[in-house]
Amino acid sequence: GATLMEAFKSHVNILFTVEDTGIGIPKDRLKEIFGSYTQARGSVQRKFGGTGLGTAIAKQLVELMHGEIWVESPSTIKTDEERPGSKFSFTIDAYSNERIPKNFDFSPIARLNEINALILTKESDPERNTMARMLQKFGLNAVTKIYQDSTVDSVTHHLQVKSDDYHLIVLVDKNQLDGFALAQALKNKNLIDQYPVVLVSSNDRTGNYKTCRKLGIDYYLIEPFETKEVIDILDENYPGIEDRHSLEPLINALPETLSILLAEDNLINQKVAQSIFKNIGYEIEIAKNGLEAVDIMEERKFDVIFMDLLMPEMDGFQAAQKIRENGHTLPIVALSADDSDETKNAAFEAGMNDYLMKPARVEGIKQLLIKLFSSKI
Helix, strand or coil: EEEEEEECEEEEEEEEEEEEEEEECCCCHCCCCCCCCCCCCCHHHHHCCCCCCCHHHHHHHHHHHHCCCCEECHHHHHEEECCCCCEEEEEEEECCCCCCCCCCCCCCCCCCCCCCCEEEECCHHHHHCCCHHHHHHHCCCEEEEECCCHHHHHHHHHHCCCHHHEEEEEEEEEEEECHHHHHHHHCCCHHHHHHHEEECCCCCCCCCCHHHHCCCCCEEEEEEEECCHHHHHHHCCCCEEEECHHHHHHHHHHHHHHHEEECCCHHHHHHHHHHHHHHHHCCCEECCCCCHHHHHHHCCCCCCCCEEEEEEEHHHHHHHHEEEEEEEECCCCECCCCCCCHHHHHHHHCCCEEEECCCCCCCHHHHHHHHCCCCCC
8 A cells, every 4th residue: 555644845755565464574584684685484485486686676776765664574464373474664755746836827928939948058069959959940039048157146147137038948957067056046046936947967867856846947858858848848838829730740759669679688677678668668579698689680670679788698799799790780789787998898899889777767768769769850
C-alpha cells in the first residue's frame, strides 16, 4: 500500500508498505537484510533462487530519493507461526508534477509572432543556442541576452523595467553555465512568477528536476529535446494561438516504431532496459551475449544496437567488430560502467558510434535516440 505522510506545497513524503505470509526473517538477520549478498537463510537461495542483491539495490535507490527503508517480521497479516511473513516499508521524498499557479494570462495572444521570448545564457556562440533557433523558426520573437555572473543584477533590473515586454523566459544551463543561479536571482526579485519559465540543460544531474520545482521553473528540457516538447509548452500557455497549424510540419518526434537489439548478459539489467525502452515507447529484442547478437543480426534487421561491453562467449568489442566486418552500418551504442578514456576509445575503435554510461536512465537513452533518429532544427 501507499500512504501520503506529509505534503507541503509541491513537496510530498510517501510511505510504501509490502507484506507477505512467507517464511519470514529471523530477528538476528533483520539488520543485515539490506547488506549486499544477504539472504535470510543459506537454503533460501538454493530453494527459491536469487542473488540476495535486491534488497541492497532497493536501499540504494530509496536513499537516492532521500528516503528510508526497513523490514519487520512477523508481518501484520501472518497466518500461522510457521509462516510469520515479512513487512517491508520505505519512504521517499518526491515533488508533485503539478505546476505552481503563476500570475499571468496570455490567452489573448492570437499569433505566434506576438510571443516575445527572452533567452538568458552565458553562451556567446549562436550556433549552440538551440532554443533560439527553434523558437525563431516557429515564428516567435526570440531575443537572446548574454550575461555573466557579474551582470546578473542588470538582467533582473532589465526584467523589472521591461516586465510587460516578455511572455516566455528561457534559462540555459550548461556545464559551468549555471542557469539555476540566475533562476534563484529571478525568484528573489519575484520575477519568476510572471512568466512561463523553461530551463534548457545539457548538464543533467540528479536533483535538477527537484531544484526546478523549488525555484518555480515550469519546464525542464534536457538537450537534445524533441520539438514536440517545446510545442506542447506553447500549447499549454498560449491557448488562443490561431496559427498553431503552422507548427505541425516542424514536429520532429521520435519514430513510432524502432527495431532495437540489446546485447546484455545480466538478467536484472535486461529487465531494467526493457522497462526503460517500454517507458519511451519501444519493445526490444535481447541477446544474452555478443555471439548471440552477431547471429541475430544475420537473421533480422535492426535500427540500433545497445551493446554491453563485458559479456561471456563474445564480449561487446568483439561483437561490434564482427558486425562491422559483416557489412552492417547501423548505429551501435556501447553500454558500460567504465568511464575511462581507454575503454571509450577501444569501443569506438571496435566500430561503435556512441557510449552510454551504466546504470542507463530513461532520459539518457531518450536523448541518444533523439540524436540518432530525430530530424534537427
